[in-house]
Amino acid sequence: MRDIQLAGAWLARHGLGDTQPTPALATRLAVRRRADVADSVMLAALIIAVALVQVSRMGDDHPGPRSWVAVAALVGAVLLLRFLLDRWVRAVDRRAAAGLVRRATHPVPPGWRTVVGVPQLTFVVASTGGALALAASALTVDDAEVRYGAVVLLIGLTGVAAGIAVRIGHLLTRPVVADGEDTLTADLVMRIEDGRQATTPTFQWTLPVVLFGTAPGWWGALFVALVVAGLVAFVAIQRRTPHAAAAARHAMATR
Numbered sequence: 001m002r003d004i005q006l007a008g009a010w011l012a013r014h015g016l017g018d019t020q021p022t023p024a025l026a027t028r029l030a031v032r033r034r035a036d037v038a039d040s041v042m043l044a045a046l047i048i049a050v051a052l053v054q055v056s057r058m059g060d061d062h063p064g065p066r067s068w069v070a071v072a073a074l075v076g077a078v079l080l081l082r083f084l085l086d087r088w089v090r091a092v093d094r095r096a097a098a099g100l101v102r103r104a105t106h107p108v109p110p111g112w113r114t115v116v117g118v119p120q121l122t123f124v125v126a127s128t129g130g131a132l133a134l135a136a137s138a139l140t141v142d143d144a145e146v147r148y149g150a151v152v153l154l155i156g157l158t159g160v161a162a163g164i165a166v167r168i169g170h171l172l173t174r175p176v177v178a179d180g181e182d183t184l185t186a187d188l189v190m191r192i193e194d195g196r197q198a199t200t201p202t203f204q205w206t207l208p209v210v211l212f213g214t215a216p217g218w219w220g221a222l223f224v225a226l227v228v229a230g231l232v233a234f235v236a237i238q239r240r241t242p243h244a245a246a247a248a249r250h251a252m253a254t255r
Contacts, residue, residue, distance in 0.1 A: 003030045014189050014245035019182040024096035028177065031092045032194065035085045042078050043160070043203050049074050050156045051210045071152050075159030082163045086170040097177045104178040110188060114251045115171055115195040119237045126233075127201035128161045130226050134208055137222070138215050149211045160203050167198040181252075188248040196244065205230055 007021035007029050053071055097103065112121065135157060138150035171194050178184035205227050212220055242250070 003027065006030070011186065014186070014243075016182060016186055016189075016245070019186060022183075024099060024177065025183070025186065028092060028096055028190065031089055032190070035089055036197065038085055039082065042081055046074065046078050046156060046159070047203065047206055047210075050152055050207060053152055071155045075155055079159060079163055079166065083166055086167060090170065090174055093175050093177050097175050100177070100179045102179050103176075104180055104184045105176045106184070106188075109172075109176075110191065110251060112168065112172060112195075114188075114247070115191050116168060116199055117195075117241065117247070119241060120196055120199050123233060123237055124164060124199040124201050124204075127204045127230050128157065128164070130230070131157050131201075131204040131208060132161075134219070134222055134226060135211075138211055138219055141216060141219070143214075146211065146215050149214060153207060153210060156207050157204065160207070164198060168195065171195050171198065185245075185248050185252055188251060189244050192244040192247055200234075201230065 003026035004021050004023065007026040010029055011017055011019050011021055011025075050071060132154065135150050135153040138153070139147050141147060141150075171191060174191065176184070176187055178187045208223050208226075212223060241247075
């Protein structure tokens with residue numbers, strides 16, 4: 001009953017108050033909430049683990065590659081768990097679709113321009129590239145500790161980038177779960193929200209903190225500039241990007 005009430009509130013927030021919240025919709029929204037919580041916990045654990053690896057090697061003039069292997073294994077574990085979370089969401093969607101008396105679908109499947117959008121995808125690519133370039137620049141510092149931390153940071157950022165790519169791929173291939181125009185719109189709104197949530201570069205701005213304070217001052221200034229520029233761009237994109245419900249209705253109207 002709680003999930004049904006939350007589904008009704010979700011529909012009302014997106015201008016779909018006339019659509020009846022069904023158990024299938026409630027279940028789909030509930031599994032996404034739980035997957036988002038699990039995803040946040042996993043990535044927070046990744047940040048903490050990377051920071052701990054960096055701290056544990058401080059003061060070592062000749063840091064070895066053993067911890068790099070540990071970080072790479074951790075990143076691989078996070079990617080595997082992210083894949084399993086997406087698989088869980090897809091399985092719930094398939095069960096919900098199997099229970100429909102009739103199926104509705106799009107004449108043309110929504111592509112990445114609809115699900116993610118050009119500005120959002122450009123933004124996350126630029127943010128990830130900027131963070132990777134920032135980490136690579138630390139490799140030029142004549143300090144073994146800083147260079148070691150840069151390698152750890154590069155491994156972590158590469159893992160986050162791969163995780164985003166995996167999520168976008170799953171979003172574009174998830175089954176449509178709808179039995180009419182209203183539920184088809186709700187399904188597309190849900191997909192667009194998933195896409196925007198998956199491409200918010202929170203961790204590209206957070207992971208470089210592991211080098212802040214040990215790297216030279218110029219590196220710290222670049223890091224602050226990257227975060228400030230990213231936040232300004234993020235606010236500008238959010239102000240210019242239509243709400244997920246409006247984007248879904250526009251996409252439905254043009255099909």
